[in-house]
Amino acid sequence: MKNKIFYPLFCLVFAACSKSADPIKISSIADKEYEPQKWQANYPAEYELWEKTKEPTPAGKSYYKKGWDTDGKIYDKLSEFPYMPLLFKGWGFGIEYNEPRGHYHMLKDVLEVDSARRKAGGVCLTCKTPYAQELRDKYGKDYFSKPFETVHSWIPKNHRELGVACVSCHKGENADLRILNDFTLGAALRNMNFDLKSASHQDMRTLVCAQCHVTYVVSKDKEMKSQNVFFPWNNSKYGKINIEDIIKTIKSDPANLEWTQAVTGFKLGFIRHPEFELFSNQSLHWKAGLSCADCHMPYVRYGSYKVSDHRVMSPLKNGLRACVQCHSQGEEWLRDRIKFTQDRTVSMLIRSGYSTAVSAKIFEKLNKARSEGKNIDKNLYDKAREYYEQAFYRIVFIGAENSLGFHNPQETLRVLADASSFAAKSEALLRQAAAQAGIYLPEKIDLELNKYLTDRGEKKLNFDSKVEFKDPFKIQDYF
Numbered sequence: 058m059k060n061k062i063f064y065p066l067f068c069l070v071f072a073a074c075s076k077s078a079d080p081i082k083i084s085s086i087a088d089k090e091y092e093p094q095k096w097q098a099n100y101p102a103e104y105e106l107w108e109k110t111k112e113p114t115p116a117g118k119s120y121y122k123k124g125w126d127t128d129g130k131i132y133d134k135l136s137e138f139p140y141m142p143l144l145f146k147g148w149g150f151g152i153e154y155n156e157p158r159g160h161y162h163m164l165k166d167v168l169e170v171d172s173a174r175r176k177a178g179g180v181c182l183t184c185k186t187p188y189a190q191e192l193r194d195k196y197g198k199d200y201f202s203k204p205f206e207t208v209h210s211w212i213p214k215n216h217r218e219l220g221v222a223c224v225s226c227h228k229g230e231n232a233d234l235r236i237l238n239d240f241t242l243g244a245a246l247r248n249m250n251f252d253l254k255s256a257s258h259q260d261m262r263t264l265v266c267a268q269c270h271v272t273y274v275v276s277k278d279k280e281m282k283s284q285n286v287f288f289p290w291n292n293s294k295y296g297k298i299n300i301e302d303i304i305k306t307i308k309s310d311p312a313n314l315e316w317t318q319a320v321t322g323f324k325l326g327f328i329r330h331p332e333f334e335l336f337s338n339q340s341l342h343w344k345a346g347l348s349c350a351d352c353h354m355p356y357v358r359y360g361s362y363k364v365s366d367h368r369v370m371s372p373l374k375n376g377l378r379a380c381v382q383c384h385s386q387g388e389e390w391l392r393d394r395i396k397f398t399q400d401r402t403v404s405m406l407i408r409s410g411y412s413t414a415v416s417a418k419i420f421e422k423l424n425k426a427r428s429e430g431k432n433i434d435k436n437l438y439d440k441a442r443e444y445y446e447q448a449f450y451r452i453v454f455i456g457a458e459n460s461l462g463f464h465n466p467q468e469t470l471r472v473l474a475d476a477s478s479f480a481a482k483s484e485a486l487l488r489q490a491a492a493q494a495g496i497y498l499p500e501k502i503d504l505e506l507n508k509y510l511t512d513r514g515e516k517k518l519n520f521d522s523k524v525e526f527k528d529p530f531k532i533q534d535y536f
């Protein structure tokens with residue numbers, strides 16, 4: 058209890074109160090103490106807030122990230138963006154792809170999601186359990202390649218549902234920030250010649266999140282068994298990881314192509330939740346020196362002292378408390394700015410997504426014609442495929458990034474503008490190839506969206522099915 062008395066004193070003396078006050082310790086905590094309850098006695102506030110991530114977040118506050126709010130509905134990306142089930146058909150993401158929810162649930166949600174999403178094997182646990190590094194050290198290649206259920210059973214029984222825990226971000230001894238997943242983030246940073254020892258305190262307040270809120274590649278062996286997981290930043294610099302480099306790294310090795318897209322038959326890679334990459338690529342807030350924790354873990358009052366809010370969530374859902382510490386414009390103005398950016402992102406994402414889907418459907422037609430003996434110009438076809446893939450990876454990148462553009466508005470629109478032009482170029486080349494081969498293509502390609510949305514295999518989600526199919530190519534102000 059003594060820590061409760063010393064902490065406010067510290068805060069009075071140092072107005073900012075920006076670092077762990079090193080409260081008097083009640084019990085000592087092992088460096089790698091996995092059990093959060095062992096941390097609770099020393100840090101009751103952080104524990105209580107961390108545990109609150111199991112509660113649903115308030116409904117009706119966020120415009121687009123209606124994750125798992127108190128309204129009880131599950132929102133999934135596939136019905137929010139109907140071009141996605143078409144493009145992702147062929148593997149797990151095309152079956153179930155939900156909006157995120159509180160940290161407490163991360164491992165439980167993997168256990169509950171459609172089993173197609175766990176097919177990659179044990180490797181899926183990398184961002185879902187604090188034991189990933191230990192399992193990988195102990196079991197080596199088996200950690201990646203053995204079935205998910207097998208590797209999951211290697212976690213101690215009482216922690217088989219434990220997601221991100223104190224140990225993931227803190228050293229036991231003094232609660233200093235640390236990176237637990239060395240084989241992923243540690244390796245990726247070394248690859249970019251970024252020395253963790255030279256990381257500033259602000260860097261660390263971002264890097265703890267970058268253990269998971271990043272894209273990754275699950276590379277495959279000849280039998281398509283998972284053999285490794287790594288972050289595709291091979292050509293990048295810290296603070297400048299861009300989509301061009303990510304695509305280049307993915308395409309540099311066939312082992313990085315994780316699945317076969319049903320509609321085109323192409324083997325492709327994938328991009329997941331690149332929050333760190335988009336934010337740290339020269340965004341205004343990054344350049345102004347902000348970290349993830351500045352917006353997602355603002356100080357909250359706990360009794361008579363202040364702690365970092367470990368109930369991590371969308372800033373829109375907690376009254377933009379973080380933002381108003383720096384911005385005097387007030388909550389309404391800020392909410393409006395967030396919506397302004399997100400509306401524009403969604404408009405362009407939908408348009409570029411549908412454009413890419415149009416190319417995919419034309420590939421399907423040309424592939425069919427070719428299998429029936431038609432001669433399709435190889436040069437045109439290959440060029441169209443290259444443009445198509447460039448568009449595809451860009452829309453997956455922005456579609457998977459969870460802020461809908463807010464983390465870096467300018468970069469988001471640049472990436473989507475490029476996606477649109479690559480998709481249009483691909484379509485033009487495909488139409489030229491079709492014309493040369495005497496294949497008729499209607500002006501408007503039927504995307505059969507309803508088919509892809511509803512035909513997702515065994516398990517049907519209880520998703521909001523009132524999907525509105527607007528015509529993305531109708532000329533209007535914006536979508």
Ligand code: HEC
Nearest residue numbers: 124157158159162163166184221266268269349353370371
């Ligand atoms: C060990 C991996 C891991 C770490 C470290 C991590 N996250 Fe997460 N985060 C996740 C996963 C997985 C989800 C989705 C959970 C689900 O849907 O079950 C998530 C969800 C979220 C959400 C959505 C919450 C909601 O209520 O919908 C936010 C916001 C978030 N994380 C921010 C952060 C920030 C900021 C940090 C760093 C301080 C961080 N995360 C560190 C894995 C991680």
Ligand code: HEC
Nearest residue numbers: 076077093096100103104107221222223226232350364365
């Ligand atoms: C996803 C990463 C993450 C997890 C999980 C996490 N923390 Fe933190 N924690 C942070 C960050 C970031 C800060 C801010 C640190 C700073 O600026 O020095 C912080 C700050 C703290 C501090 C310093 C005082 C304060 O509140 O600012 C303590 C103590 C602490 N955390 C304890 C815990 C405990 C106990 C748990 C588990 C119940 C936990 N943390 C889980 C990221 C995390």
Ligand code: HEC
Nearest residue numbers: 119122266270332333336342347348349352371373459460
């Ligand atoms: C300048 C403030 C700011 C910074 C810095 C910031 N974010 Fe965000 N983040 C936001 C806003 C605003 C949203 C949009 C929330 C919404 O639409 O409900 C968001 C959304 C998210 C979401 C989705 C939340 C949900 O409910 O689905 C995640 C996950 C996330 N951010 C993680 C991160 C990570 C990781 C970092 C650092 C790499 C980071 N953010 C940096 C403000 C910020």
Ligand code: HEC
Nearest residue numbers: 341342345347351352372377379380382383384391394395
């Ligand atoms: C630690 C301080 C800090 C926090 C916290 C912060 N910002 Fe900012 N924000 C800045 C700075 C600095 C700028 C650069 C422009 C300026 O000086 O006003 C900026 C710029 C902006 C802009 C203008 C950007 C543009 O492209 O026009 C918006 C909008 C904005 N912030 C919204 C938010 C929102 C929403 C949050 C909370 C989710 C937030 N900020 C949190 C410091 C902060």
